[in-house]
Amino acid sequence: MKTAIVVPSRGRPENVKRLAESFKTTQAKSDLWVILDEYDWERKNYENNAEAYDYGFLVVDNITPGMAAPLNMGVEMLMDDSIYDRYEYFAFLGDDHLPKTAYWDYKLELAIPHGKNGIAYGNDLLQGQNLPTACLMNRQIVEHLGGMVPPRFKHLYLDNFWRQLGQDINGLFYCPEVIIEHLHPVARKSEMDANYARVNAPEIYEHDRQIFEEYINSQEYADLVAILR
Secondary structure, eight states: OEEEEEEEESSOHHHHHHHHHHHHHTTOOSEEEEEEETTOTTHHHHHHHHHHHTOEEEEEOOOSSSSHHHHHHHHHHHTOTTTSOOEEEEEEOOTTEEEOSTTHHHHHHHHSOTTOOOEEEEEOSSSGGGOOSSEEEEHHHHHHHTSSSOTTOOSSSHHHHHHHHHHHTTOEEEEEEEEEEEOOGGGTSSOOOHHHHHHTSHHHHHHHHHHHHHHHTSHHHHHHHHHHO
């Protein structure tokens, strides 16, 4: 069974090179797919690095400031088995995540019992068990959800959603021994650049908080949980 690690990225080709190198040092077996914005000023650098650093890339027209839309667009494309390998698992990592545990992707796969719908995540050394800032889920969740996150999200509350869904379907699996470090400015492990500032603006928080609360209280979400539980 194959896993697609899906990483939306904008303006940070060096982060993707760092992430791709970690796949080799941790002996990850999954395919790394980077989702690029069509008009990203760094797009050519990402594309030029792809072969040397062994990652695939998909280009999408992302008109939002965040990663939710390109994440879903990329996953939707990768679900086409007539073009890509059939992936039984999909995982999200940010371009500021850094796996450090050997075989981390395989260990997350093993955390989800066979025949069970679930979401597995490791320790990001920032949120820990509290939030799955990076996570892996089985294909059935993606098929029924229509992506890895509900529509209308921009950037934030994605990890809140994954935690909520995992809990509600009795399928949330935390793997504390799997380290996927989150090199976020909040942890003082990276600089607060323009991209971080834009997607962490108060209006984005408020928008995504409202969308999250509306969705988990909707009949659509109740139906999703009933199917996946």
